[in-house]
Amino acid sequence: MRVMHVISVSGGKDSAATLLLAIARFGREYVIAIFCDTGNEHQVVYEYLDYLELALGIKITRLKANFDNEIANKRRFIARDQRTGRRHGRKLRWTNKAKRRALAVLQPTGNPFLDLCLWKGRFPSRKAQFCTEQLKRNPAVEFQMDLIDQGYKVVSWQGVRRDESLNRRRAKRFEDVGGGLYIYRPIVDWSARDVFDYCARHGIKPNPLYMQGMGRVGCMPCINARKNELREIGARFPEHVARIHEWEQLVGAASKRQASTFIPAPGITPVQAKEHGIYSIIEWSRTSRGGRQYDMLADLIDSDSCASSYGLCDSTSWEEVTA
Ligand code: SF4
Structure with missing residues (x-):
């Protein structure tokens, strides 16, 4: 069976190093780079992706989640909703005024982050971090499932490091997810310095946002920003x-x-x-x-x-x- 290596690129240093490793090991022919565009990105990230494409000679496929159907369903729900909910023991319902205001703004904008929040009627939070799943994980998984449907085995390369956070300290190097999908984390025991050094040795510049006070590259801002x-x-x-x-x-x-x-x-x-x-x-x-x-x-x-x-x-x- 044919194997395809899919690398999720974020515009940050870890995924850039991971992409470099994948190309060095398997060649461009067997490597697909993807970028899940949240719509809450700094312009510099898009420019850096263009730079990476040129520097590495590889196309980075841009993926965007779409919530048009969810928003249309929510419009229908609000228009006919008569039910009540509870908040602090008090009944909470859509008042006619709230319905009018909501229906006036509930239109898809084409920006994934904003549309997701319009649909949910709220922003994500640390406890309800639905942005990662809806804007990054789901589009990437869908893309990889399509490849599997086309007859490929897919190795999903993730630029995750154990010293990044407590959540990641037990991250495994390799996982067999099943159904032809594998996860590979080649830089799991690297330090941030190792990553910068590796990119530098291969002539890849870091995203300029690192030199502008940003400890990480992702949403601008991220809901978890310090x-x-x-x-x-x-x-x-x-x-x-x-x-x-x-x-x-x-x-x-x-x-x-x-x-x-x-x-x-x-x-x-x-x-x-x-x-x-x-x-x-x-x-x-x-x-x-x-x-x-x-x-x-x-x-x-x-x-x-x-x-x-x-x-x-x-x-x-x-x-x-x-x-
Ligand atoms: S970078 Fe932050 S805001 Fe953006 S998807 Fe990830 S957790 Fe959510």
């Missing part, structure tokens, strides 16, 4: 904060409570949503420990300077790392 990352995003990429603010208005209007915030604040009212919206969170991210006092250093972040948490400290540091 306080310091949010502070950097607020200082360097205000246009993304403004976009998230717009999304909060739309997703809030599509929800039964008429309020939703990107960083979760469960059960809030529209009035409270203002205190928990993305602008308030960015403001909080500029405070020192305890959250009350503004950290004067935070005001000194220079949006052109480098603050990479991987030690690529300025525009020359990458050369230093690779020297």
Whole structure:
């Protein structure tokens, strides 16, 4: 049976190194690179994918989840819903006003992240991280299942490292999922430094976002972003904060409570949503420990300077790392 190696590329360093390894071991003919576009990406990620395609001589297939049917079903549901739910012991139902507001915004936008949240009437959270499954895992699995249906065995290469997080500390190098699907994690015991060094040895530059204060490359912002990352995003990429603010208005209007915030604040009212919206969170991210006092250093972040948490400290540091 023919074997195809599928590498999920995120625009970050780990998946770039994994793609390099796959090409080196099996050649471009047996390697397919895919990118699951969440629609909540920084423009630099798209540019970096273009760069990788040129540098590695391989096409990266862009995949996008689609929620048109789910949104159409939700429109129908809201239009005829008479049922009640409960919140804090009180009955909660779609009022006519909430229905009108929701139906006015519940239209597919073509942006997977926003459409997913419009459909769900909320943003994902750490406890309900449906974004990963719906926007990344499902499109990738669907793509790989298609290959299996075409008669291939599929090895899904994942750029996962054990020292990334507690969740990943037991990640296996190889798994036989069954049905012709295998998972391979070739850099599972590498450090971040190993990854950067490996890419550098092969002449692959890191995503410039690492030199702009981002510890990881993914959604801009990610719902799991740390306080310091949010502070950097607020200082360097205000246009993304403004976009998230717009999304909060739309997703809030599509929800039964008429309020939703990107960083979760469960059960809030529209009035409270203002205190928990993305602008308030960015403001909080500029405070020192305890959250009350503004950290004067935070005001000194220079949006052109480098603050990479991987030690690529300025525009020359990458050369230093690779020297
Ligand atoms: S990067 Fe963050 S926000 Fe984006 S899909 Fe993953 S967990 Fe969700």
